[in-house]
Amino acid sequence: MGTVRTLISCATNFGWALHQLHVKNAFLHGDLHEEVYMEIPPGFSKPETSRKVCKLRKSLYGLKQSPRAWFDRFRRAVCNMGYKQCNGDHTIFYQHSNCQITILAVYVDDIIITGDDDVEISRLKKSLSKEFEVKDLGQLKYFLGIEIARSPKGIVLSQRKYALDLLSDTSMLGCRPASTPIDQNHKLCAESGEPVDKEKYQRLVGRLIYLCHTRPDISYAVSVVSRYMHDPRSGHLEAVYRILRYLKGNPGRGLWFKKNGHLNIDGYCDADWGSCLDDRRSTSGYCVFVGGNWVSWRSKKQPVVSKSTAEAEYRAISQGLSEMLWVRNLLSELKVIRKDPLRLWCDNKSAISIANNPVQHDRTKHVEIDRFFIKEKLDDGIIRISYVSSIEQVADCLTKGLSVKECNSACDKMGMIDIYHPS
Known part of the structure; x- marks a missing residue:
């Protein structure tokens, strides 16, 4: 859903149309690469067929291989139409043509198409209709209960x-x-x-x-x-x-x-130290804005006990940075953003000092991997960590x-x- 919200933010800022398609009986389109046998369905069995079974030529609903077989068939069909599969999210396919882009996102049998190439979008719809039994639902209005x-x-x-x-x-x-x-x-x-x-x-x-x-x-x-x-x-x-x-x-x-007319990536991270009364683990919270719109967030208890507020906040910075890098890589692959530095806001000055100070501190020995991960991105100019007051901390509601x-x-x-x- 983070990918879907990111694409909707892109469509909002660039004025792209959002189209929705539905594939009828999607799993029945899958090709099986293994030999699979099933019992003869009730009502079709006869005394002379009591010791016989059916060999499947196509996947069926209820078969464990059906989702994988369907997506493999869909992937091959879309790639044959000239589209590339996104490495950041394998359910995204895209095509660039004459400085224009067309993006397709699929979730099981529901498809979203967006982009600024109206001619290519029409061609894609026709190609999908020839390959599968597809129903055009028009503009995106209702998707997965949303x-x-x-x-x-x-x-x-x-x-x-x-x-x-x-x-x-x-x-x-x-x-x-x-x-x-x-x-x-x-x-x-x-x-x-x-x-x-x-x-x-x-x-x-x-x-x-x-x-x-x-x-x-x-x-x-x-x-x-x-x-x-x-x-x-x-x-x-x-x-x-x-x-x-x-x-x-x-x-x-x-x-x-x-x-908002831009696709800048901003993030906020926060942590509530020792908030869980059962094991005294801290709660991390982070959120990511793309183009000024809230597209990704998380509130989760940390996997280990932090010995200080700075350590808890530092782990939250690491988790927020990982999410921002994923969003950046996704949009960079689609070629819809410039590679400007990411901005991450934190309300703990100690954690920011540890991130910017190359000297190894005794209190960072428990977060050494996170420290080197964050320091590497700072040195490469990929991210800028800035201080924000607790009053203006957006991620406060997640902790x-x-x-x-x-x-x-x-x-x-x-x-x-x-x-x-x-x-």
């Missing part, structure tokens, strides 16, 4: 229907709304309450995880409740219902992609619970709006 609304001012991604269906299935449509997704001073731990229905809890959290594709404001809260999927307690379930009550207040809120005022401010910084809210 609603896309476009106007001259920009594009809005939201999951309003998905959120309302979730509230309806949990009988929370009439609940009292909450002003924040998680309590500011929550004390959730592994022993918070009595055991609850594990399957129900996992199903709820799984649906919330998918909702995070357009709702970064609940990412931290969802990451916290995701830690206890193996042994959920009543306190954890209450935190899940708190997120649902928050969604009740603004189910149509989503990401707004504005036309801790916020107050009502701070939560609303964070949503504004992320570019989140609710187009369904009455004016």
Whole structure:
């Protein structure tokens, strides 16, 4: 989804059209390279065929090889049309022609086409229709449960229907709304309450995880409740219902992609030191802007215990830098950006000093690999790490619970709006 949001930011800034196609019975187009046999389907068996089996010539739904066989067939077909497969994301194909570009992104049987070469886009649609049974859905409006609304001012991604269906299935449509997704001073731990229905809890959290594709404001809260999927307690379930009550207040809120006229890559990273009460591991949070639009983010507990705030922040810098480099390599391969230095903002001066100081410090021995990784990119001029005050830190909402005022401010910084809210 980070790739899809990046392409939508490009389309917004460059004024590209977004087209959507759907491949009917996609898995049935796959070619099998192995010998696969199946039992004769019920209703077709006869006494004389009781000891016989069927040999498959094409892949079927339910076969483990079907997704791989389908994508291999699709890849070969698109490459034969003159397109190249992107190394940064293998589901992206592109073609340059006369200083124009056409980009195709595929997710199983759903296809997005964008670019500034209208003639090539029309030719590509016809070629795909000859190769597969394809339905042209016109302009991109609904993709993988995400609603896309476009106007001259920009594009809005939201999951309003998905959120309302979730509230309806949990009988929370009439609940009292909450002003924040998680309590500011929550004390959730592994022993918070009595055991609850594990399957129900996992199903709820799984649906919330998918909702995070357009709702970064609940990412931290969802990451916290995701830690206890193996042994959920009543306190954890209450935190899940708190997120649902928050969604009740603004189910149509989503990401707004504005036309800023550039594709500069900026990033923010932050860490909350020793925030997990179970193992005292820190929480890292980072976000990446492409063309002034929020396209990628993450809130996750760090894999090891940090001995200082500087160490925790430094690990967050490393994770944020890795994501920014991936976005940069993706856009560089598509040849839609200049190779300007990346800008990463951090609110910890000690971590910034360690990154810029070539002298080995005793307190950096536990992050030595991260230190050399970041230093190498600084020396090559690929990245610039700058200080930002905690008040202006955009990634703050990905590492801790916020107050009502701070939560609303964070949503504004992320570019989140609710187009369904009455004016």
